[in-house]
Amino acid sequence: MAVLRRVKRPRVDIEIEKVSKYFKKEESWSTELADVSDSPVSIEDIKAMAAPEFFTYVESKTKDLLPVNSKLEDSSEFPANFAAIYSKVRLMRSKIITPVDTVGCASLPLTLNEKYGIAKYQIKPLHYRLQLLVALMLSTQTKDETNAIAMNNMMDYCMNTMRIEEGITLEALLQIDEKQLDTLIYPVGFHRKKAAYIKRAMPMLQEEFGGDVPTTIEGFNSLPGVGNKIGFLALQKSWGIVAGIGVDVHVDRLSKMWRWVDPKKCKTPEHTRKALEQWVPRELWNEINPLLVGFGQVICPARGKRCDLCLANDICNNVDRKLVKLRNFEESPASLRGDHSQLLTHLQHTLVESGSAAPRIKKEETDK
Secondary structure: OOOOOOOOOOOOOOOOOOHHHHHHHHHOOOOOOOOOOOOOOHHHHHOOOOOOHHHHHHHHHHOOOOOOOOOOOOOOOOOHHHHHHHHHHHHHHOEEEEEHHHHOOHHHHHHHHOOOOOOOOHHHHHHHHHHHHHHHHHHOOHHHHHHHHHHHHHHHHHHHOOOOOOOOHHHHHHHHHHHHHHHHOOOOOHHHHHHHHHHHHHHHHHHHHOOOOOOOOOHHOOOOOOOOHHHHHHHHHOOOOOOOOOOOHHHHHHHHOOOOOOOOOOOOOOHHHHHOOOOOOOOOOHHHHHHHHHHHHHHHOOOOOOOOOOOOOOOOOOOOOHHHHHHOHHHOOOOHHHHHHHHHHHHHHHHHHHHOOOOOOOHHHHHO
C-alpha cells in the first residue's frame, strides 16, 4: 500500500456556488450540435494525464449542456412535442442554477476539494474518479444537497481525523471502519446498505481494477450497489465515454409525463433508458441527464410544479392551467431549490414585449 502523506487542515463548511456553469458556455460554443465521436479511447493515455489535461479532455467529450442557440432539427423519429419542449427546457436551464449544477455528483468532488484548499487542477484524476463513484453510489434516492452533506462529512473525517491530505481516497476507504462510514453518510437514504456497498466495492477496485474505477459498463455493474444509471454517468465523467443515457427519477418521470416513452411499457428507469436510446440523438445522450434533472429539481418537481414559470407551458400536455393563469410570481416559495431569478427577469421582459401585463417580481427575487 502506498505511503500516505498526512496533514492537518481546518474544518471548512461546504457552500453552494452562485454562478452556474451553464451561463459561461453559451457565447463561446458553435451553434451546431457537438460531435460525439465513437472513436476508441485510450484508457492508458487517460490514466497518465495530469489534472489539467484530464479535465480538459473529459469536458471536451462530455459537455454538460449544449448552447441555447444550438440547432435541434425536428425529425420524424422524434415524438411530436420533443423538439419544441426540449429547446424550451434548454433555454430555461441556461437561466436557472440548480442543485445538480453545483453539488451534483460530477461537480461535487470539485466543490468539496475547492472548499478544503485543493484547486481543480491540483486534484489527482485518480482521486476525482473515486470520489465521483462514491458520490454516485450515495446519490440514489437522495437529494443532491443531502448527498453533499454526507460527502462533506467523509471529506472532513478523511482529512482532519485520518490526516489524509488528499481527502477521500481508495486507501482511506479501505481503512475506514464500516460503522464509522455509516455514521458519516447517515443523512443519505439507505445509508447502512450504501456503507456496506462501499466497503465491499473498495477491495474490488484495488484487486480487480488496478486501484482505479472500472472502464466499462460491465465493470461498473460488477460493483455492489451500482447499476446502469451510475455506470453510464461514471463512464462519462471518469473516462469521457458516452455509452448510454443516465436515467434517474427526474429523467424517467419527465420522459413519461411528456410521452417521450410509453408509460405502460416503461415500468422502470432502465426500460425508459432503452426506449430513449432508440431515438434520442447520440449527441444528446450526455446532455439530457443534467438538463432534465435540473429542470425537474427547480421548475417541474414531482410535487409543487411551477407551470407559471415554465416556458413550455403552452405546449406541455401536463400543464396546470390554473397556475399559469395566476402567474403570481410573488408567491414563489422561499424554499424553492436553486436560483431562478434570471428566469423571472426573462419572463417579465417577455410579457412586457408581448404587451401582456407583467407581474411584479419581488426585489429579493432579482437581487439573489
